[in-house]
Amino acid sequence: MNAKPTDGSPVRASAGVQSLGRAFDVLELMAAAEGEIALSRLAEESGLPGPTIHRIVRTLVARGYVLQMPSRRYVLGPRLIGLGSGARASVEAWASPPLHALAEETGETANLAMLDLDRVVYVAQVPSTRHTMRMFTEVGRRVYAHCTGVGKALLAELPDDDVRRMLTAAGMPATTSHTITDVDRMLEELARVREQGYAVDDGEQELGVRCVAVAVNPATAVSVSGPTSRVTRKAVPSLARVLQSAARSLAGREGRRA
Structure with a gap:
């Protein structure tokens, strides 16, 4: 090890x-x-x-x-609780205003996630306040990168050779019948992500849920997620534009934080 x-x-x-x-x-x-x-x-x-x-x-x-x-x-x-609370407070101080604005503008749940070795971890979330049917992902939850919008957005920031090594080592289990489980197919998907500037999880992590995501930097991505009845394919490009604006806001705040 x-x-x-x-x-x-x-x-x-x-x-x-x-x-x-x-x-x-x-x-x-x-x-x-x-x-x-x-x-x-x-x-x-x-x-x-x-x-x-x-x-x-x-x-x-x-x-x-x-x-x-x-x-x-x-x-x-229990000593880990204090460390975790401190880390969460730091992230929320940076990310909370843009995430609240994103959730308010889109009406859907806004998430912030970071690359954690060969997984993705959700580090902040603002639930939708507009709908009773909302998407919740536990802050601190670690998931595979290949089946999530934030994961694909982050993988697209890496060279293909690095992606291939990472996915081969981590594995690509099928979470739903829509999950991409082949490395070559994923590389084709990531080429589209780079070209269009955003990633989509189309029921690949959870059936009936669609997620649109944009990278903030090579280690961090922001997303909105909701049921496919609201987050329709037609709505994806407009949601991506809002996410790109939120990503620029987060990147600017990160620079000031440093």
Whole structure:
């Protein structure tokens, strides 16, 4: 699980950096478990020796990032809540005004998502206030890139060779009958995204839902989503223009934030 550079040559990480990376790997495995997890399972899924896992978890427990339960299994600890709240507050301070304006103008739910290794994570959302039937995606939810509008918008920012490596490594499972599951077909789709300046998830993540997305920068994308009865194919180009304006606003605010 050691880090490797993009050219494929080996990296010799210092012991401290290696330990830090392993600690994050353990936390991510615990988050994916969505409940209590045993040391033996952490060792199995991480590929690390039991004594190494034990030392890492013991350190995380001492720092409050992991809790040991009465079952002697482990769960994520409360100290992570403060870190997550701080990160969310920072993102919302930057993104909230443009997302609120986007949701108000389109009448649909507005989302902000970021590339997270080979997945996409939703980092902010403003639900539609105009309709009782609304699309909700949990903030913090990690999804595959190939079946979402935001994911396609972000993949289109990458060179085709990088996209091919990423999708081959991550896999392209079918979430619905509309999901594109072939890398070559996805590369054709991404060529269209680059040409038209926006991406569309046409029931590929969830049947009956259409999402239109635009990249803000190579790591961040903004989208609106709603039922196909409202977000019609005819409405997509006009929604894309509104999204492109929102993306410019977010990019401008990002520059001021820096």
